[in-house]
Amino acid sequence: MIGDQPPALLVAGPTASGKSALALAIAERTGGMVINADSMQVYRELRVLTARPTAAEEARAPHGLYGVRPASEAASVAWWRAEALAAMQAAQASGRLPILCGGTGLYFAALTQGLAEIPPIPAPAREEARRLLADQGPAALHEILAAGDPATAARLRPTDSQRIARAYEVWRGTGRGLxxxxxxxxTGAAPWRFAAILIDPPRDALRAAIADRWGAMLATGALDEVRALAAQRLDPALPAMRAHGAPELLAVLAGQMPVQEASRRAILNTGQYTKRQATWFRHHALADPSRTHTIHARIAGPAQLSERNLADVMSFVDRLR
Structure with a gap:
């Protein structure tokens, strides 16, 4: 019975929409645990560049799956799902409401809809995908994929290098398309009773938030963080190397562009990504529509949560519990 399943709250929305602040506010008021559902905040080297919760914020409520994986190891959706379920079970065992917070739609879908069980990919197929991506670029690899697995290729943008490489290695390694x-x-949906809060801010407010956050990142050590990342000499195809702002700051460190131009490009690219995030969330149900609460405003911090707004949110959360 669904009613017998334990409850879990999803707090979702595009980058810089105020998800973390809202999730923290809810966790403080409910005794909940915030669990990361952002594909870049799992990497320990990227606290500043991914706007991970600060140590002070983490001290206000339990947090899980933040900064738990080295940048040298790509985090898969299957890995995250298993880790998230373990964190959710630990939260429940301690009497806490699991609050999954992030902007990675595929992570939420892996929980609420399930995940395809793909067999292990042979190393030669993975190596071939990386070599072709490095030598020919994502657009060329996308064309190769389209010839062998047109159904998957049609779903992918020719610039989405990580997903193109993954689709290629699955096709080559298993003989079937992704x-x-x-x-x-x-796997099927996780045995939890999900409800969702979706933050859907106006585009102009989100653009301003992205620019403000980028300035704050630069002021608090983003360039030094990327310098330390570059010193590891990692494979440039790894997800952590393509975190928003990382390619631009790597170009600054290489003397290829000034900080001002890197900032312009990073803000622009992040804005384009948030458009894709918003589109995904509008077309994919995070939970039963009757159990989704949408906020059409940017919430940048607890100070900006009006009493009425927060009361509405908490009323929704209380019904879940």
């Missing part, structure tokens, strides 16, 4: 595997089903 779309085919996904259509076969897999």
């Amino acid at each position: 779309a085919d595997w996904q259509a076969r089903g897999g």
